Amino acid sequence: MKRDEDATERLLAAAREEFFEKGYEAASLRAIAERAGSSKGAIYVRYPDKAALYEAVVGPVIEELYARMERCFDDFGQMDPAMQRTEMNAYADRGIGWMVDFLYDHFAEFKILVCGGKEDLYQRFMHRMVELDSATTYRYIEAVGNDAVTSGRLTPEIMHMINTACFTGIFEVVAHDMGREEAHAYVERLCLFYRAGWNTIFYSDYDVSAGVPKPPSDPATADELKRLVEARGGSP
Amino acid sequence: MKRDEDATERLLAAAREEFFEKGYEAASLRAIAERAGSSKGAIYVRYPDKAALYEAVVGPVIEELYARMERCFDDFGQMDPAMQRTEMNAYADRGIGWMVDFLYDHFAEFKILVCGGKEDLYQRFMHRMVELDSATTYRYIEAVGNDAVTSGRLTPEIMHMINTACFTGIFEVVAHDMGREEAHAYVERLCLFYRAGWNTIFYSDYDVSAGVPKPPSDPATADELKRLVEARGGSP
Amino acid sequence: MKRDEDATERLLAAAREEFFEKGYEAASLRAIAERAGSSKGAIYVRYPDKAALYEAVVGPVIEELYARMERCFDDFGQMDPAMQRTEMNAYADRGIGWMVDFLYDHFAEFKILVCGGKEDLYQRFMHRMVELDSATTYRYIEAVGNDAVTSGRLTPEIMHMINTACFTGIFEVVAHDMGREEAHAYVERLCLFYRAGWNTIFYSDYDVSAGVPKPPSDPATADELKRLVEARGGSP
Amino acid sequence: MKRDEDATERLLAAAREEFFEKGYEAASLRAIAERAGSSKGAIYVRYPDKAALYEAVVGPVIEELYARMERCFDDFGQMDPAMQRTEMNAYADRGIGWMVDFLYDHFAEFKILVCGGKEDLYQRFMHRMVELDSATTYRYIEAVGNDAVTSGRLTPEIMHMINTACFTGIFEVVAHDMGREEAHAYVERLCLFYRAGWNTIFYSDYDVSAGVPKPPSDPATADELKRLVEARGGSP
């Protein structure tokens, strides 16, 4: 008998739903089979165990994201240093924009990954992305002759942690069930936020407070703020 | 029979170990009772269910951290605006330094919280911290008359998300089993990183690239970097 | 709650029945629990797994048999050599007679052991009995100064195998569901049979055919036999 | 499609290995099909169920052994009584020698049969061999006019049981993984052992102790024994 591709689809969809609703541990293969309208055995014909089914749901999406990032970073790495400096921000913005859309095109999968409670796969995924980003950053640093590494400001550990923090910050949009448009806005801001942050690492004499304006003495602004904040429910 | 306080302690210690080693779902009440040298019943006398025991392990530590943060933020909020501007960074640095130590003084509990797989409590905890921080930030913005909110650069959602990302970035030290000293160094850098980031939000005319030096044409730096990177194993 | 000894008994009885009827592999813990009128969990409170339950059914009986044999062999080994020679046969007969009764007093257990399909325990049991018997035999050989070992007629391997064969021969009564009285008669004969056999090992110049009478030329005997055999159904 | 004889062979070989390694119950048809490089369906085309496959592995070997025994016993039965008496031992020795070789030429099959945990087939096989032997023995008894049956010393049940014990004793070589040469030596001894045993049944006035030498007073033998036994590790 030919394997029923339709049933495979139904199974994956059912698994996606079940993992989404209950998390990895609490999800039940029995329930997934029932949701899919087939038998427990049908799962085991396709996947050796629960973890493999989980990976079948979430893995391809991860791989696609990773592949896209890889291509993106590669393209960037092959530009000449001058152009890298010029284009980096634009590149990053475009990349991140695409990423947010990808996250929302596969919202369930990423939600499962981020919130599903099966940490190993998520951490491996995060680790790989972080390593990829780190490698590209090292290459950039080398290409443009930056001293962040040689000066000791940027150790591999710090690189790894900060990149992890950056990606995690982006993935928050999934954890918080933010809407797609809002997410774009947020992530755009976050990029700027990070960009400034990275400057503290790239440039030893970067002045964090440079450009910080003098305190506005205009009371009107303060009043407007007060109104806005109160409208929000007053928590602050 | 009088409730045996000693047994309560043993129970909590046993639970801490079990949750730490296995995570929430995989932890077994039977095993905890055995570790503590008492019975499953002893658990149910004290806590209505597994989740309550978990909370008993992790809750007090959370509460203490929260209380400390609250006090800290309150103190800050009661200073006059001029002083807030002057002292903010010092305040933050001191607070964060203390926090890292607190994390390491209660490493097991935070590890459980961050990696233990019981997301609800962690998220609630994170949410509260974030709200506290957000409230303080709103108050600060109001006090100093900043236009981040009025200008629309800082919506409540963005505030929430960025603060979440910031705290999460700090908590990475636990997830990554970083050593205490290293963690201090990392978090210090991270604070600078965030500080710069926040400026992009506070100040509309903040120039991210201000102070970014011209590309160094000194080839010596590039060469030294090359050597360092190669010594690292060549991953970049 | 005090453990319900009654339930334990019912559980063991149920297990005994189930193992007896279906063998180890095919026996189901579910069925055993149902037979005993309790829950599957009740089994696991008492025994860590299926194998342990099996052993709880069959082990004590084995141990008692073994202990009795040990005492018996010890007593024999402490007699002086002359007496050992005189008494050996009587000792053996008594011992074997008791053993047959023991077998029938615990028929189900032995049936399970011999036919139940869990070979490891049976083989360990058999091995222990055989070793015990072998040790005693060695001591006897030494005590009376027999040359079976020194001459090479009796190697440890042959000793082991023949003893195994002997015990197995006795246990056949269980495998064949022979009646108790019949079993006594059979085992009695078997002892004589073995006794003669052992002489071929103990005594190098033992003449197997000694005492074999000349062929009876009495045709009456042959006729009577014919009738008897035909009455049996004629298979021979 | 024509049935692939090669596949049949591969299937049988795979089944032999699987049953050999895991026993009947634990053997899996899936594993067998995989070992054979074909499908589960291929098994069901050839054999109606697992038991039939088992029998296909083990049956032909059994049948060949049985057929050979039958021919052997027939030949013997057709000799005239006088010759039977003269030749019996030589006949038996030759037969048993051949049998041991046959056992080792088909070691896996017999190991499966004896230790594989599917008792029914083994018992049926044993039963048939025993009946064949019994029938021949009856014929012999009749031919030579022996009184074992008429006297009541040898009932059908005793006949059956003793023959079972004898064959089982021989099959021990398989259960114990004895080497072929060693097995020959052991079985040779066992035949002598049994021969003496049978005399206790054939001859009412057979004196088991006849020819048993007086106790050797030679202390040298005892000493030598002591050394040998100690060299063995002292278990006796």
Add this chain to the structure above:
DNA sequence: GATGAATGAGCCTTCATTCAT
């Protein structure tokens, strides 16, 4: 004939929780 997907009963085991003692 051959395949292997599908089935679904059934396996042993673990678990949090209840409750009699």
Add this chain to the structure above:
DNA sequence: TATGAATGAAGGCTCATTCAT
């Protein structure tokens, strides 16, 4: 209060067997 026996649902998984292709 403390115990731990009892529960029974649910877990993941394996299996021989069936049958559409």
